[in-house]
Amino acid sequence: MNNTCSEPVVVVTGAGSGIGAATALRLGGQGYQVVCADVSPDRSAEVAEKLIANGGRADAVPTDVTDGKQVQQLVGRTIGRFGRIDALINNAGVGSVGSAVEVDEAEWNRVLSTNLTGAWLCARAVLPHMTQARRGSIVNLSSITALHGYPRIAAYSAAKGGIIALTRQMARDVAEHGVRVNAVVPGTVHTPLTQGLWDGGGGFGGSAATVDEQVSAAGAGYPLGRLGTADEISSMIAFLTSDAAAWITGQVHVVDGGRTAIG
Ligand SMILES: NC(=O)c1ccc[n+]([C@@H]2O[C@H](COP(=O)([O-])OP(=O)(O)OC[C@H]3O[C@@H](n4cnc5c(N)ncnc54)[C@H](O)[C@@H]3O)[C@@H](O)[C@H]2O)c1
DSSP, rough: OOOOOOOSSSEEEESHHHHHHHHHHHHHTTTTTEEESSSSSHHHHHHHHHHHHHTOOEEEEEEETTTTHHHHHHHHHHHHHHHHEEEEEOOOOOOOBBOOOTHHHHHHHHHIIIIIIHHHHHHHHHHHHHHHHHHHHEEOOOGGGGGGGOBBBHHEEEEEHHHHHHHHHHHHHGGGGGGEEEEEEEOBHHHHBHHHHHOOOOOTTOOOOSSSHHHHHHHHTTTTTTTTTTHHHHHHHHHHHHHTTOOOSOOOEEEEGGGGOOO
């Protein structure tokens, strides 16, 4: 039986929270069938239920992106149910506080395996389907910490720098097969991930005492005078996923309220 559906299908990792949830909801609103993959089954199920309640088709697939077997099962289930994968949003990520001296090996490996290896495992699993279809878009989430030296965030910055290199490299390999790969580089957005960094003294807000003070101090460092929102990041992700970006690949797209413009 050919069960290929007519609407495009996107897999969003880390879809249960923050930027991933905003992206899943935005793409669902644009007619995508959305596969919400997250290590937290409850949160991704909640987002999938919202998409279905809004009249879309969605699936929640509990997935730990650091586990190659679970990633293959995610892709197998998506192909089995929808018959196609048009886009992958490599968004799952964890934060981490610590300088290169402070961070221990377990933490380094946790952050690299989630934020970098996980993106590679997901890309490796979807690319054969995309190249065979001669169509597809992968969007990888990096961070402005990959572009500038930020204090006490060594493992995270290294992983996000790796994402930029992997994006450019994969884009080169798959362009001839009609597949595009881009990176989105957000500035700071207040989500559970950054909340954890502030709680752990991530240093975004200097010596400010409370999280509210740190958020406000961090926002003041942005030319546009505030932090971003998950929705503002999801609009760039959705653009890169769409055919409006058909001639854009291997690029690094900064969405940061002007933060990197001032060094
Ligand atoms: N929030 C920011 O300021 C900011 C800035 C730059 C980049 N980013 C990047 O954007 C992405 C989303 O961040 P966010 O702020 O929305 O974070 P978040 O904490 O709100 O959401 C991250 C999601 O990823 C999931 N996740 C974590 N480990 C996973 C794993 N092993 N397998 C599958 N899912 C897993 C979590 O359960 C969570 O639902 C991350 O890659 C992050 O590094 C965020």
